[in-house]
Amino acid sequence: MEFSIDVKGLNKSFGDKHVVRDLALKVPRGQIFGFLGPNGSGKTTSIRLICGLLTADSGSGTVLGYNVMKQSAEIKREVGYMTQRFSLWEDLTIRENLDFVARMYGMDDRRAAVSQAIEKLGLAARQDQLAGALSGGWKQRLALASCLLHEPRLLLLDEPTAGVDPKARRDFWDELRALAANGITVLVSTHYMDEASRCDQLAYIAYGKLLAVGTAQQLIEANHAADLEDVFVGLMKGTEDNFQ
Amino acid sequence: MSARIPRARSPARLSFSRWVGIMLKEFIQLKRDRLTFGMIIGIPVMQLILFGFAINSDPKHLPTAVLAADHGVHERTILWALRNSGYFRIEREARNEAEAADLLARGVVQFVVTIPENFSRKIARGERPQLLVEADATDPSATGNAIAALNGIARNALARDLQGTLGRLNPAADPVELRVHRRYNPEGVTQYNIVPGLLGVILTMTMILMTGLAMTRERERGTFENLLSTPALPIEVMTGKIVPYIMIGLVQVSIVLGAAQLLFGVPMLGSALLLYLCVLLFIAANLTLGITFSSIARNQLQAMQMTFFFFLPSMLLSGFMFPFRGMPEWAQWIGSVLPLTHFLHLVRGIMLKGNSFTELWPNIWPIMAFMAVMIGLGLLVYRRTLD
Numbered sequence: 001m002e003f004s005i006d007v008k009g010l011n012k013s014f015g016d017k018h019v020v021r022d023l024a025l026k027v028p029r030g031q032i033f034g035f036l037g038p039n040g041s042g043k044t045t046s047i048r049l050i051c052g053l054l055t056a057d058s059g060s061g062t063v064l065g066y067n068v069m070k071q072s073a074e075i076k077r078e079v080g081y082m083t084q085r086f087s088l089w090e091d092l093t094i095r096e097n098l099d100f101v102a103r104m105y106g107m108d109d110r111r112a113a114v115s116q117a118i119e120k121l122g123l124a125a126r127q128d129q130l131a132g133a134l135s136g137g138w139k140q141r142l143a144l145a146s147c148l149l150h151e152p153r154l155l156l157l158d159e160p161t162a163g164v165d166p167k168a169r170r171d172f173w174d175e176l177r178a179l180a181a182n183g184i185t186v187l188v189s190t191h192y193m194d195e196a197s198r199c200d201q202l203a204y205i206a207y208g209k210l211l212a213v214g215t216a217q218q219l220i221e222a223n224h225a226a227d228l229e230d231v232f233v234g235l236m237k238g239t240e241d242n243f244q
Numbered sequence: 245m246s247a248r249i250p251r252a253r254s255p256a257r258l259s260f261s262r263w264v265g266i267m268l269k270e271f272i273q274l275k276r277d278r279l280t281f282g283m284i285i286g287i288p289v290m291q292l293i294l295f296g297f298a299i300n301s302d303p304k305h306l307p308t309a310v311l312a313a314d315h316g317v318h319e320r321t322i323l324w325a326l327r328n329s330g331y332f333r334i335e336r337e338a339r340n341e342a343e344a345a346d347l348l349a350r351g352v353v354q355f356v357v358t359i360p361e362n363f364s365r366k367i368a369r370g371e372r373p374q375l376l377v378e379a380d381a382t383d384p385s386a387t388g389n390a391i392a393a394l395n396g397i398a399r400n401a402l403a404r405d406l407q408g409t410l411g412r413l414n415p416a417a418d419p420v421e422l423r424v425h426r427r428y429n430p431e432g433v434t435q436y437n438i439v440p441g442l443l444g445v446i447l448t449m450t451m452i453l454m455t456g457l458a459m460t461r462e463r464e465r466g467t468f469e470n471l472l473s474t475p476a477l478p479i480e481v482m483t484g485k486i487v488p489y490i491m492i493g494l495v496q497v498s499i500v501l502g503a504a505q506l507l508f509g510v511p512m513l514g515s516a517l518l519l520y521l522c523v524l525l526f527i528a529a530n531l532t533l534g535i536t537f538s539s540i541a542r543n544q545l546q547a548m549q550m551t552f553f554f555f556l557p558s559m560l561l562s563g564f565m566f567p568f569r570g571m572p573e574w575a576q577w578i579g580s581v582l583p584l585t586h587f588l589h590l591v592r593g594i595m596l597k598g599n600s601f602t603e604l605w606p607n608i609w610p611i612m613a614f615m616a617v618m619i620g621l622g623l624l625v626y627r628r629t630l631d
Contacts (some may be wrong), residue, residue, distance in 0.1 A: 035532055051473060052473075053469070053473050073475060075572065076473060076474060076475045077475050079473075081473040083466065083469050083470060083473075085466045086327045086466070087465075087467050087469050087470035088467065089465075089467055090465070101474065104471075104474035104475065104476050105474060105475060106475070
């Protein structure tokens with residue numbers, strides 16, 4: 001099997017705060033991999049380590065075949081990273097934002113790619129509006145479009161649906177499914193159980209430690225739980241006893 | 245069942261405890277923002293020290309060169325009197341006129357005193373020889389008091405020499421004819437000094453502030469993370485972001501120079517090309533400082549405060565507002581680290597004195613050195629990744 005992410009022993013500390021402990025992940029190509037865990041559990045930092053934004057203090061492995069410790073420049077080129085907070089430029093228009101991002105990735109067919117993305121978004125009529133004027137759901141779709149622009153092989157999405165209405169969330173996940181069917185690997189962090197159940201595999205992380213990995217079915221059976229929510233509430237209780 | 249007692253007080257009435265709550269919150273937030281807190285203490289302390297100790301609008305001990313063709317007794321008297329007045333510090337003897345002119349052009353000395361041939365003999369004969377004092381009057385306020393004191397100095401000093409047998413020469417007319425040449429700015433027009441100086445002040449303010457804000461704005465809004473997740477390299481981000489500000493700087497310079505010519509009639513004796521090259525260097529130095537500030541500052545407010553913290557001594561210690569040579573040595577030392585100090589020399593040198601590159605070099609390399617240090621510091625602080 002081909003793994004888009006294959007890392008082990010990743011550690012990251014900020015000062016004396018050990019945020020990620022011995023993270024090991026294997027994500028096969030074309031899967032949607034769900035990242036769950038309480039707030040402050042190290043999800044965001046883990047994603048940043050994988051996309052080359054941060055360098056781990058120790059660890060080894062590959063992301064898209066590149067050395068995760070050394071080849072962050074190569075990794076960045078082929079990864080699409082969507083930040084938790086809307087991080088496009090609110091004082092640029094939709095087209096200007098996409099055009100800028102396309103330039104950052106040095107795309108040859110910039111104009112065509114941007115026009116195509118806008119068309120696909122259904123924002124052709126509003127392409128000259130400022131990104132800051134968009135509603136939450138549209139901002140999220142624009143952000144996704146911008147990190148798909150350079151045709152990455154791996155998508156890293158940090159709580160992409162926080163604050164988005166149910167209909168928009170469902171559309172968003174349908175799109176992720178379609179991407180995965182085309183061979184794009186998706187790593188997505190979420191707090192929503194319905195989203196978790198749509199993932200091919202799930203990982204539960206707390207206090208910087210990976211506590212459980214498997215399909216939704218496997219996790220439910222292994223923990224003798226009624227549903228996913230039970231699994232995670234149970235895991236959360238267990239870790240609180242261990243760490244506090 | 246008892247009536248429900250409202251938990252919150254009536255919103256319409258003034259509430260002392262609400263007011264205290266708001267005040268306390270403000271104090272807590274102020275305390276958390278270390279940099280702002282530091283500025284609240286730092287700025288008044290700095291102003292006290294600068295205004296209280298460093299600034300002196302009556303500069304003394306101004307460097308003076310002597311071009312003496314006669315070494316008689318009266319020459320010594322004159323020089324002794326100049327030195328004793330406190331205004332003149334006789335530092336060197338020029339060998340010839342060319343050297344004297346060069347010292348003045350480069351700004352090494354503020355005055356050149358020329359003692360003509362047979363000075364003492366002519367005094368003895370009552371021929372009223374000329375005593376020529378040339379002043380670098382680019383900054384009229386730096387030389388004004390010294391020049392005003394000259395007349396009295398010459399007369400009183402010689403009065404003592406001319407007692408006794410030479411007493412007959414004394415009372416009627418002055419024994420020497422004092423000639424003062426205010427070089428580079430003969431009419432002592434303040435604008436000649438201020439307008440070129442403004443170039444530097446405006447550039448310092450806008451260049452540092454604009455770049456500082458441009459970088460911290462990205463960080464504050466979270467867009468920096470997006471930028472970092474693309475393959476963009478730090479050098480691309482840094483240099484790409486500053487080019488627009490370089491252009492803004494050049495526009496500002498052109499506006500001030502245009503006004504200098506059209507509104508204030510400030511002469512432009514040197515090369516405009518050379519001036520623009522110096523401007524580019526100065527802009528670059530300020531931009532690197534702005535970037536360094538923005539790497540340290542966590543938000544736009546802090547970037548603004550740091551700019552102000554740098555701007556204040558730049559204004560006061562560079563020789564823009566107050567004569568550089570009037571300041572105590574420690575303040576001159578700080579001043580000579582600041583790019584603005586050297587830039588003022590460059591602009592005044594080119595516009596008012598028509599200086600050439602070699603004459604300007606002593607003020608060019610310090611700006612380059614400042615920039616090199618800032619680039620090093622900036623790269624050290626710039627966080628490629630978020631850690």
